[in-house]
Amino acid sequence: MNVRRLIPSTALAGAVALGLVSLSACAGTSDAADGGKGGKLDVVASFYPMQYLAEQIGGGHVAVETLTKPGVEPHDLELKPKQIGELGEADVIVYLKGVQPAVDEAIAQAGVKNTVDATTLTKLEAHGTGAGHDHGHGEEGHEHAGDEGHDHGSEAGTDPHVWLDPVKYAEVAKGVGSAFEKADPDHAADYRKNTDALVKKLGDLNTEFETGLKNTATRTFITTHSAFGYLAERYHLEQEGIAGVDPESEPSPARMKELQEIAAKDKVSTVFFETLASDRTAKTLAGDTGLKTDVLDPLEGITDKSRGSDYIEVMRSNLTALKKALGAK
Numbered sequence: 001m002n003v004r005r006l007i008p009s010t011a012l013a014g015a016v017a018l019g020l021v022s023l024s025a026c027a028g029t030s031d032a033a034d035g036g037k038g039g040k041l042d043v044v045a046s047f048y049p050m051q052y053l054a055e056q057i058g059g060g061h062v063a064v065e066t067l068t069k070p071g072v073e074p075h076d077l078e079l080k081p082k083q084i085g086e087l088g089e090a091d092v093i094v095y096l097k098g099v100q101p102a103v104d105e106a107i108a109q110a111g112v113k114n115t116v117d118a119t120t121l122t123k124l125e126a127h128g129t130g131a132g133h134d135h136g137h138g139e140e141g142h143e144h145a146g147d148e149g150h151d152h153g154s155e156a157g158t159d160p161h162v163w164l165d166p167v168k169y170a171e172v173a174k175g176v177g178s179a180f181e182k183a184d185p186d187h188a189a190d191y192r193k194n195t196d197a198l199v200k201k202l203g204d205l206n207t208e209f210e211t212g213l214k215n216t217a218t219r220t221f222i223t224t225h226s227a228f229g230y231l232a233e234r235y236h237l238e239q240e241g242i243a244g245v246d247p248e249s250e251p252s253p254a255r256m257k258e259l260q261e262i263a264a265k266d267k268v269s270t271v272f273f274e275t276l277a278s279d280r281t282a283k284t285l286a287g288d289t290g291l292k293t294d295v296l297d298p299l300e301g302i303t304d305k306s307r308g309s310d311y312i313e314v315m316r317s318n319l320t321a322l323k324k325a326l327g328a329k
Helices: 013-018 030-034 046-061 081-087 101-110 166-183 185-212 229-234 253-265 278-290 312-328
Strands: 040-047 062-067 091-097 115-117 220-223 238-242 272-273 292-295
Touching: 013 166, 030 040, 040 046, 040 166, 046 062, 046 091, 046 185, 046 312, 081 101, 091 101, 091 166, 115 166, 166 185, 166 229, 185 229, 185 312, 220 253, 220 312, 253 278, 272 278, 272 312, 278 292, 292 312
Parallel strands: 040 062, 040 091, 091 115, 220 238, 220 272, 272 292
Antiparallel strands: none
16 A cells, blocks of 8 residues: 555654554563663664654653654665664564554564554544545545555554644643553653653644634645644534545546635635645645745655644644635634
């Protein structure tokens, strides 16, 4: 299946934070407490959203490695034998099941005692293909997950982009914090303190989104990468995705016509694309409708093109872009 469009380079850091929190089966809790690398807890994260959590919660007590390096699309990630071997030596693995099949398989085989799957820490939901994803719901033009659609999620029909909802991301953070406490009880108080601080930051971010998007001229936004289902639901917005999730594929004429009608009816001003992908599809639609284009970042990876240096900064940039596009008052 083609999951290439779901997670760009930053996903690597997130993988660490969200995807893999695991303790080596052979390295018991006592070994973990002693510290895997230089006296630190050895944490492996699958991609950026997971990496960010691990770094924020672990602080100076952890050494975090990400499986997905910047510039690598997480869904296409193929692990090298050395990486697979090192997985089994990790104290903690943090990952998000369903995003990276190769990672899921390697983690299952690693047998690490404390492995944390972010999808078990919050409730996943189904966001239909009207949002541009193929999560098993099957809409005309999206039934073939092996072609342009996404077919991912820890369960059939679920959307994995939980990190784009600050409230759900905070729930995941609490679970990762608990895993760190269990893996390294000597520093449990620090992990708890760091988790509480991160949860507060995410709570403040949620308030900023609620306040900033409360009164807008329209509630509808159009995006080439339909990663924002949870965000849209949280803040009572409507996400409309362009069919053909792969940026190299053309949306169907029928979908383009439908989006033109939606844009006119709902007073849409902007078509969003993501920093790490081609803007060709967005410009095609915008050119046909007289709309503007702008960036809405799915935060699957941080690069020098990102509008911010970390999760909080990029999310605030997303909020600014949404307020402008939706005509916030």
